[in-house]
Amino acid sequence: MLIRTPKDWETSAAVTTESHYHARPRREFLRTLGVGLAGAALLRPGSLFAATAGFPPKPNPLYPASALKPTAEEYVTGYNNFYEFGTDKEDPKVQANKGWKTDPWTIELKGLVNHPAKFDVNELIKKIGGIEERIYRFRCVEAWSMVIPWDGFALAKLVALADPKPEAKYLKFTSFQDPKSAIGQREGNLDYPYVEGLRIDEAMNELAFLATGIFGKPLPNQNGSPIRLVTPWKYGFKNIKSIVTVEFTATQPKNTWNIMAANEYGFYANVNPKVDHPRWSQASERIIGGGFLSGRQDTLMFNGYEKQVAALYQGLDLKKNY
Amino acid sequence: MLEKLLRSKIFIWTLLVLPGLWLAWPLFVTHRPALGADPLKFIYLHFGFVACVLLAIVLTFTPLRVLFPKSKLALALNRHRRLVGVASFAYALLHLTAYLLHEGGFRTLLHDAFEKPKLFILAGLATFTILLVLAVTSLHALVRWMGGKRWKNLHRLVYLAAALAAYHQIYARKLFPVQVLWIFGPLALLEVARILRQRSKARPA
Numbered sequence: 027m028l029i030r031t032p033k034d035w036e037t038s039a040a041v042t043t044e045s046h047y048h049a050r051p052r053r054e055f056l057r058t059l060g061v062g063l064a065g066a067a068l069l070r071p072g073s074l075f076a077a078t079a080g081f082p083p084k085p086n087p088l089y090p091a092s093a094l095k096p097t098a099e100e101y102v103t104g105y106n107n108f109y110e111f112g113t114d115k116e117d118p119k120v121q122a123n124k125g126w127k128t129d130p131w132t133i134e135l136k137g138l139v140n141h142p143a144k145f146d147v148n149e150l151i152k153k154i155g156g157i158e159e160r161i162y163r164f165r166c167v168e169a170w171s172m173v174i175p176w177d178g179f180a181l182a183k184l185v186a187l188a189d190p191k192p193e194a195k196y197l198k199f200t201s202f203q204d205p206k207s208a209i210g211q212r213e214g215n216l217d218y219p220y221v222e223g224l225r226i227d228e229a230m231n232e233l234a235f236l237a238t239g240i241f242g243k244p245l246p247n248q249n250g251s252p253i254r255l256v257t258p259w260k261y262g263f264k265n266i267k268s269i270v271t272v273e274f275t276a277t278q279p280k281n282t283w284n285i286m287a288a289n290e291y292g293f294y295a296n297v298n299p300k301v302d303h304p305r306w307s308q309a310s311e312r313i314i315g316g317g318f319l320s321g322r323q324d325t326l327m328f329n330g331y332e333k334q335v336a337a338l339y340q341g342l343d344l345k346k347n348y
Numbered sequence: 349m350l351e352k353l354l355r356s357k358i359f360i361w362t363l364l365v366l367p368g369l370w371l372a373w374p375l376f377v378t379h380r381p382a383l384g385a386d387p388l389k390f391i392y393l394h395f396g397f398v399a400c401v402l403l404a405i406v407l408t409f410t411p412l413r414v415l416f417p418k419s420k421l422a423l424a425l426n427r428h429r430r431l432v433g434v435a436s437f438a439y440a441l442l443h444l445t446a447y448l449l450h451e452g453g454f455r456t457l458l459h460d461a462f463e464k465p466k467l468f469i470l471a472g473l474a475t476f477t478i479l480l481v482l483a484v485t486s487l488h489a490l491v492r493w494m495g496g497k498r499w500k501n502l503h504r505l506v507y508l509a510a511a512l513a514a515y516h517q518i519y520a521r522k523l524f525p526v527q528v529l530w531i532f533g534p535l536a537l538l539e540v541a542r543i544l545r546q547r548s549k550a551r552p553a
Contacts, residue, residue: 104381113523115382168522170386215523287522305468305519307459312450314385321386322452 081151083159083177083242094161097172099241101315106248107166108267109216110201110208117209118248126207128251128268137274138194141187147238147252153187154179157238162258164265165297165329170312176256177239182230190226190274197224198279199255200271216282222255222266223279223293225338233258233334236269259328259335261295292348296339297329301348354424357431364435367398368442392446396520397527399439400513403479404535406432407510411542430486433506437483440476468519471512478509510535 096102104119111121131147151157157177164172185197201220205211211218228234235256238245245251250267257264263283273279283291290304299309313321328335339347353359383390409429412422448454460469482503485491491499514532518524 100381101385105385109523113521115385116380119381170389290522302460302464302466305466307456307464309459310452310456312386312389318387319449321388322450 081148081157081177081238083157083239094163094173096161096175096241097313098315102172102174102240103246103249105314107168107262108210108248108250110210110218110220110267111248112210113215119246121209122247124207126204126247128247131252131270133253133269134271135184135188135274136271137198138191138276139274140189140191143188150184150253151179151238154183159242160235160256162233162235162256163329163331164258164262165311165325167261167263167291167295167303167308169303169306169308169310169325170314171323171325171329172314175241176235176237177242178235178237178253178256180232181234181236181255182232184236184272185226185229188272188274193276194274195226196275196278197226197229198271198273198275199223199266199269200273201266202268202270217285219270220266220282221279222264222281223275224255224257224264225278226274227338228257228335231335231338233331259297259331261291261297263291264295294339294342294344294347296335296344296348297325298327298344298348299325300327301345351420351424354421355427357428360428360431364402364432367394367401367439386450388446388450392443392450393520395439395443395446396517399436399443399479400517400531402432402436402439403506403510403513404531406436407506407535408538411538414542415538415545433479434483434486437479440479444472444476468516471516471519475509475512475516478505478512482506482509 105115106118107115108118108122111118111126132144133147133150134142134144136142145153157179159175159177161173161175164174199222201218202208203211203219205218208218210216224234235258236253237250237256238253240246240249245254250265253269254267255265255269264281278293281291281293281295284293297308302308308325310322311325313323316322326332380390406429409422409425409432412419413426416422448457451457457469457473460466461473482505485494485499485502494502510532514528517528517531
C-alpha cells in the first residue's frame with residue numbers, strides 16, 4: 027500500500043470548488059446526465075461540443091481549498107497572446123473564432139521513440155485515463171500574470187506513452203499551420219508554424235502539463251484549443267498552443283521567439299526576477315484584473331515553483347541560459 | 349472656411365483635448381477586456397501614442413509652410429506650433445505619470461534607467477526631458493530673455509526628441525509596429541522635401 031503524500035502544487039491547486047467560477051455549464055450538464063468518462067466516450071463528445079469536451083476533470087477530494095484565486099474568466103479568455111491570430115491582446119478572441127476548426131484534431135508522437143503514433147486528441151485523453159484540474163500561476167514575459175485553472179494531464183504521461191529511446195534528450199513541439207484560418211500566419215508576423223522545446227527531464231517534471239481545458243470547459247480557440255503546453259515555472263511563450271506534433275530529438279530544438287530575437291528570448295525562459303529582459307525589468311509583475319492601483323506584485327523565482335523545479339537547473343548559469 | 353477653422357484657437361484646443369476624453373469613452377460605454385485586464389497599461393500606452401502623434405504633427409507645420417508658402421492653411425497651422433508642441437509634452441507627462449502608477453512608483457524606472465540601463469527606457473526619458481525643457485522655454489518671458497537665436501538653437505532639439513520618440517515607440521513592442529511608419533513617415537518625407545527645396549533656393553541663380 028502506497029501512502030500518498032500530497033504534492034506541493036496540489037495543496038494550492040488540483041481542486042475544484044464551484045465558487046471559483048461564475049458558471050460551469052458543461053460540467054453541470056454532464057453531471058446531470060450522470061455521464062462519466064465511459065459515458066462521454068459513448069457520446070462521442072467531440073461531435074457534441076468542441077474537441078476534448080466530455081472529459082470532466084476529476085476533482086481531488088483530499089484538497090478542498092485552493093490558495094490561488096483564479097483570474098476572472100473574461101480576462102483569461104479575452105486577453106491573449108496568440109500571434110497566429112493577431113498581435114493585440116484582444117485579437118485572438120475575435121480572429122480565432124472566425125471559422126478556424128480545432129475538431130477533429132490529430133496529434134502525432136514521433137522521433138526517437140519506441141511507439142510513434144497519431145492520435146485523435148479525444149482518443150489520446152481516453153488512453154491517458156482522463157483529465158484532472160490544476161490551478162497554476164501564469165507569468166508572461168511581458169511582466170504580467172494570471173492564475174489559471176487548467177484541465178488536462180501530466181506531460182510525463184505522454185512521454186511514457188511514446189516510450190522514448192535512450193538517445194532522446196529533448197521534446198520539440200510544433201503548432202498548427204493554416205494560413206487560411208490564421209490571419210497572423212497570412213501576415214507572417216512570426217516564423218510559422220510556432221515551435222517550442224523542452225529538455226526531456228523538464229518534460230518529466232510533475233508540473234509540466236498538457237491542458238485541454240480551462241474553468242472546467244474545453245479550451246476556447248484563443249487559448250490554444252484543443253491541446254496546449256503548460257509549464258508554469260516558465261514564461262508564457264514556452265506554453266505552445268494547439269499542438270500537432272511532439273517530436274523526441276537528440277539535439278536542442280529551436281523555439282520561435284528565440285529565432286525572432288535571441289538576445290531577448292532564450293530556450294529556457296525560466297521565470298527569474300533577477301534576470302531582466304533587455305527592455306524591461308522582470309522583478310515584479312502586473313496582476314491581470316487587479317484593478318487600478320493595487321495590481322502589482324514581486325515576481326517569484328521560477329514563478330513560485332522553485333521547490334519543484336530548481337533541481338533541474340543545478341550548475342546551470344541562469345543569466346546566460348535565460 | 350477650413351482656414352478660419354484652422355486659425356481658431358478654440359478649435360485646435362478642442363482637437364488637442366479630445367484624445368484625452370476618447371480614453372474615457374471605452375471606460376464607460378463599451379466593454380474592453382484589455383482595459384479591464386490592465387487599465388493603467390491601456391491608459392499609458394494611449395497617452396504615449398497621442399504624444400507621439402502630436403509631436404510628429406507639429407513638426408510638419410514648418411516644412412508645410414516652406415513647401416507651400418502661399419497656402420493659407422499652412423499659415424493657419426503655423427499659428428499653433430507652440431500650442432500643439434506643449435500639448436505633446438502634456439500627453440508625454442500623462443504617459444509618464446500613468447506609467448509610474450502602473451509600476452507602483454519610481455522603483456522600476458530607476459532600476460531600468462540607472463541600475464541596469466535600458467536604451468528603450470533611456471530614449472523615453474530623454475524624449476520627455478527635451479519636451480519638458482522646450483515646454484518651459486515656450487513661455488513668452490523666457491523666449492524674450494533667451495533671445496531669438498539661442499531659443500531657436502535650443503528648440504532644434506525637438507528633431508532629436510522625434511527621433512528618440514520613434515525609437516522608443518518601435519522598441520515598446522515585441523514586433524516592429526507598423527504604426528510608427530504612418531506616424532513618423534510623412535514627417536520624414538516632408539523634411540527631406542523641405543531640405544531639398546531650401547538647398548535649391550540657397551543656390552545663387
